[in-house]
Amino acid sequence: xxxxxxxxxxxxxxxxxxxxxxxxxxxxxxxxxxxxxxxxxxxxxxxxxxxxxxxxxxxxxxxxxxxxxxxxxxxxxxxxxxxxxxxxxxxxxxxxxxxxxxxxxxxxxxxxxxxxxxxxxxxxxxxxxxxxxxxxxxxxxxxxxxxxxxxxxxxxxxxxxxxxxxxxxxxxxxxxxxxxxxxxxxxxxxxxxxxxxxxxxxxxxxxxxxxxxxxxxxxxxxxxxxxxxxxxxxxxxxxxxxxxxxxxxxxxxxxxxxxxxxxxxxxxxxxxxxxxxxxxxxxxxxxxxxxxxxxxxxxxxxxxxxxxxxxxxxxxxxxxxxxxxxxxxxxxxxxxxxxxxxxxxxxxxxxxxxxxxxxxxxxxxxxxxxxxxxxxxxxxxxxxxxxxxxxxxxxxxxxxxxxxxxxxxxxxxxxxxxxxxxxxxxxxxxxxxxxxxxxxxxxxxxxxxxxxxxxxxxxxxxxxxxxxxxxxxxxxxxxxxxxxxxxxxxxxxxxxxxxxxxxxxxxxxxxxxxxxxxxx
Numbered sequence: 001x002x003x004x005x006x007x008x009x010x011x012x013x014x015x016x017x018x019x020x021x022x023x024x025x026x027x028x029x030x031x032x033x034x035x036x037x038x039x040x041x042x043x044x045x046x047x048x049x050x051x052x053x054x055x056x057x058x059x060x061x062x063x064x065x066x067x068x069x070x071x072x073x074x075x076x077x078x079x080x081x082x083x084x085x086x087x088x089x090x091x092x093x094x095x096x097x098x099x100x101x102x103x104x105x106x107x108x109x110x111x112x113x114x115x116x117x118x119x120x121x122x123x124x125x126x127x128x129x130x131x132x133x134x135x136x137x138x139x140x141x142x143x144x145x146x147x148x149x150x151x152x153x154x155x156x157x158x159x160x161x162x163x164x165x166x167x168x169x170x171x172x173x174x175x176x177x178x179x180x181x182x183x184x185x186x187x188x189x190x191x192x193x194x195x196x197x198x199x200x201x202x203x204x205x206x207x208x209x210x211x212x213x214x215x216x217x218x219x220x221x222x223x224x225x226x227x228x229x230x231x232x233x234x235x236x237x238x239x240x241x242x243x244x245x246x247x248x249x250x251x252x253x254x255x256x257x258x259x260x261x262x263x264x265x266x267x268x269x270x271x272x273x274x275x276x277x278x279x280x281x282x283x284x285x286x287x288x289x290x291x292x293x294x295x296x297x298x299x300x301x302x303x304x305x306x307x308x309x310x311x312x313x314x315x316x317x318x319x320x321x322x323x324x325x326x327x328x329x330x331x332x333x334x335x336x337x338x339x340x341x342x343x344x345x346x347x348x349x350x351x352x353x354x355x356x357x358x359x360x361x362x363x364x365x366x367x368x369x370x371x372x373x374x375x376x377x378x379x380x381x382x383x384x385x386x387x388x389x390x391x392x393x394x395x396x397x398x399x400x401x402x403x404x405x406x407x408x409x410x411x412x413x414x415x416x417x418x419x420x421x422x423x424x425x426x427x428x429x430x431x432x433x434x435x436x437x438x439x440x441x442x443x444x445x446x447x448x449x450x451x452x453x454x455x456x457x458x459x460x461x462x463x464x465x466x467x468x469x470x471x472x473x474x475x476x477x478x479x480x481x482x483x484x485x486x487x488x489x490x491x492x493x494x495x496x497x498x499x500x501x502x503x504x505x506x507x508x509x510x511x512x513x514x515x516x517x518x519x520x
Contacts (some may be wrong), residue, residue: 002134004071006071007052007054007059007071008051008055009054009074009078009085012080013517014077014519015505015519017030018030018497018498020504021500022167023462024459024462024497026458029055031166031170032053034172034220035073035099036051037160037161038157039071039122042122042123050063050067054081056166057162061088064089068095069097071098072097073098074100079109082098082102082110083110086110097115097116098114098116098118100118104188105360115140116140119143120144122142122144124144147176147190150195150196158208158211163214166214168214169212169217169218170218171206171209171217172220173196173197173202174221174231175191175221175222176195178223179223180192181282181292181294182291183323183354186223188359194230199234202237203237206238209249216252217251219252220253222254225255225259232265232268235268238272239272242271242273246437247434247440248444251274253276253278254277256279257281258301260306261301266315267429270316270429271429276316276317276318277316277317277318278350279318279320280297281304281308283323284336284337284339284340285329285336287328288329291326291327292362308320308344308345309344312422315424315425318346319348319350320341321349321350322349323351326386328388333397334401345418347418351398352519353382353384353394353395354384355383355518366384371385380392381398382518395516399510402506408471408475408499416479419492420479420482425485426487426491427487445486446486448487448490449489451490452489452490456476456493463500468503472496
């Protein structure tokens with residue numbers, strides 16, 4: 001029997017991390033990473049396992065030193081902290097294993113610090129390693145010969161995490177994406193054939209999150225609709241679960257823009273109470289989209305702007321990813337990105353500089369062209385050396401875009417264009433259900449009203465910038481004159497928190513108070 005500790009290191013500040021706003025929300029992290037509770041569920045019962053997410057609690061190194069195996073996982077944005085943790089663990093004589101997205105694409109990154117590394121998925125390789133470790137026959141490198149059969153993935157052990165400290169829950173329906181974007185490592189790690197869990201598995205995971213009192217959940221699939229036929233089957237059962245319990249959970253997710261071409265699928269997402277989706281739009285420059293093989297964004301059926309509006313008109317809010325620094329991007333791309341996001345009425349844009357991840361086609365191409373900065377911490381915030389702008393222009397243009405997108409005037413202007421002028425509403429299928437169940441509506445809206453008031457009081461007492469407090473008061477009052485729905489008001493408070501984080505991140509980069517944090 002092994003005593004195992006698994007660690008997720010703290011993140012550097014990032015767009016989605018919400019680090020600047022979490023204290024106002026009474027939380028320590030935005031959402032749990034999927035791997036820790038899943039690895040715990042994959043661990044045979046004869047072993048003991050402890051999960052440590054450094055984003056919500058400090059690492060107890062004395063506890064780690066007593067363990068037989070200490071595992072560390074992480075993404076690129078966590079790489080420096082991962083090295084620090086592994087160095088300390090080795091100093092204390094720990095047997096260390098490393099897995100996750102970073103080591104999958106950079107196998108030699110932790111050389112000398114890891115006794116075992118795991119490449120790619122680990123549903124088969126993790127239990128196999130534990131069996132071999134028991135007999136001291138373990139290997140240094142583990143990689144599954146085949147992709148994981150998603151129908152056999154167990155329910156994650158959310159009960160082993162301190163879920164009360166997370167703002168949102170996390171849930172996975174599927175892995176893989178059918179597209180071939182040059183810069184993306186998803187198809188490197190998970191492949192181009194989407195694999196999906198059974199409806200029974202998904203419902204069990206939702207039950208497990210519900211038991212942990214999670215009421216807002218991010219479906220972390222990199223493209224929820226990669227297999228539209230199969231996801232529709234799952235969505236029907238999720239809808240049935242929601243109806244049976246009075247629509248208690250709100251979901252948001254990620255999808256490709258071809259969602260706009262399937263009205264039935266959009267309605268099914270609404271019926272399951274998926275209220276928002278992140279879409280990789282990447283660029284308003286069609287030449288750049290073709291360059292990076294983002295062909296799904298330039299297909300017929302309307303412009304990208306029209307497709308975004310179609311999804312919004314269906315009742316699903318759109319968030320987006322935008323990238324600067326493609327070979328076809330010149331100095332006009334920065335204003336073009338700002339204009340597109342404004343015209344699209346997208347409040348939340350994760351804008352970033354193109355970054356070449358190891359093992360991706362982009363990385364191989366740029367390496368062959370001698371256009372990669374190989375430093376572990378590139379001076380200009382990205383390892384890509386662009387063609388039509390200088391590295392300084394790309395960095396400064398990115399910082400400009402972030403700052404212009406997240407001035408209060410620009411951000412709330414986009415939000416009001418959609419929510420007030422566009423009369424946008426969320427949870428329309430839930431609202432129809434509540435017309436027949438008024439008590440359930442009263443119960444939920446009472447909770448939301450209390451939460452909205454609580455968040456507003458926190459903003460007014462904890463946000464240090466007086467001009468932002470005044471701006472938020474003005475915007476809330478303007479919104480209340482048009483809409484008094486408690487659920488929408490609560491969501492508006494979350495929007496304020498998201499603005500504060502992005503605004504703070506952008507202004508600190510512009511002033512030089514912090515390094516340039518690249519979203520990609």
